[in-house]
């Protein structure tokens with residue numbers, strides 16, 4: 001018995017130059033905001049960019065993009081991602097309308113398989129993946145389904161996020177998955193020596209993003225958020241690596 | 243019609259397999275489709291035959307057999323077991339369409355008829371499998 005969906009994934013991803021997963025372990029450290037902003041920054045730079053929300057149980061990139069509800073993507077020999085703010089965009093919210101969706105291991109594995117097998121992304125310079133927290137089903141399944149992937153890691157200057165961060169780093173390194181680098185998010189005053197810790201873990205330190213008190217004001221307003229100091233900081237960080 | 247992309251997956255996989263086994267002709271592909279996938283069999287068959295036409299003599303006259311596997315769900319809270327008919331008969335068109343795209347969102351639209359829980363196990367009837375591939379060897 002063969003699952004033919006696995007076989008077609010390579011072909012489906014062929015027209016994408018770089019697939020960048022945003023991860024880092026802990027919950028609530030800014031993965032979703034950073035992945036969404038990264039996608040928008042690259043798009044503003046003239047690139048063809050896709051954004052896939054892989055947090056199937058708590059999707060949030062659509063909120064950052066100001067989309068309360070999402071229509072069904074078009075069907076054309078597969079599914080064609082939505083166009084949201086110039087991004088090729090896909091989220092489970094199209095199908096769940098933000099109802100609770102209690103998915104467990106097997107369900108997640110199948111949902112990822114199905115999405116990757118039937119989505120026609122077309123030509124993209126970048127596909128950005130927003131991952132859920134932790135070393136869970138999504139991260140593990142992703143590594144099973146494709147090796148054409150690099151990781152952009154996020155952590156905060158806190159020993160609590162560090163614990164999970166370092167486990168993700170070890171997992172990726174054991175499997176020889178490229179890590180673009182790590183950035184420190186939500187820096188208040190001090191970075192408490194976490195730059196050095198990142199470097200000594202063998203990961204490139206990309207820079208820091210301050211804690212922006214006013215960020216909430218810009219959630220759901222993708223145009224306005226692009227003029228903020230946070231986006232400027234992130235642009236500088238990403239310039240050399242993406 | 244994402245049946246097309248699934249049909250492509252089936253044909254590519256079957257041809258890969260047959261070539262690895264050094265078959266000279268692919269005579270039959272037996273496919274099992276979970277009912278939860280909500281695939282339109284007519285469209286799926288049509289897509290399969292159109293895609294096969296592009297692949298030359300190797301797959302000329304390849305027979306396609308499709309078997310649908312009934313969905314069986316089991317509630318993780320109370321243990322109740324129920325089946326596809328009870329699910330799809332009461333769903334609206336939009337809900338069915340959502341499940342057709344992404345079967346796992348059944349968890350959003352289906353509840354245990356006995357206790358109302360959405361935490362259930364899909365015991366069978368999802369996914370897409372190639373059960374067997376038959377061909378000639380020279």
Ligand SMILES: Nc1ncnc2c1ncn2[C@@H]1O[C@H](COP(=O)(O)OP(=O)(O)OP(=O)(O)O)[C@@H](O)[C@H]1O
Pocket residue numbers: 026027028029030031032033034055058060131132133185186187209210211212213215216219230
């Ligand atoms: N640099 C920052 N300054 C201020 N607030 C921030 C910053 N980065 C993220 N936040 C806020 O922190 C919260 C969590 O961010 P986000 O949802 O992006 O994290 P996450 O890592 O994706 O969480 P989860 O693990 O739950 O998916 C949000 O309210 C977001 O607006």
Ligand SMILES: [Mg+2]
Pocket residue numbers: 031032033055060130131132
């Ligand atoms: Mg998130």
Ligand SMILES: [Zn+2]
Pocket residue numbers: 317318319320321322354355356357358359
């Ligand atoms: Zn029940």
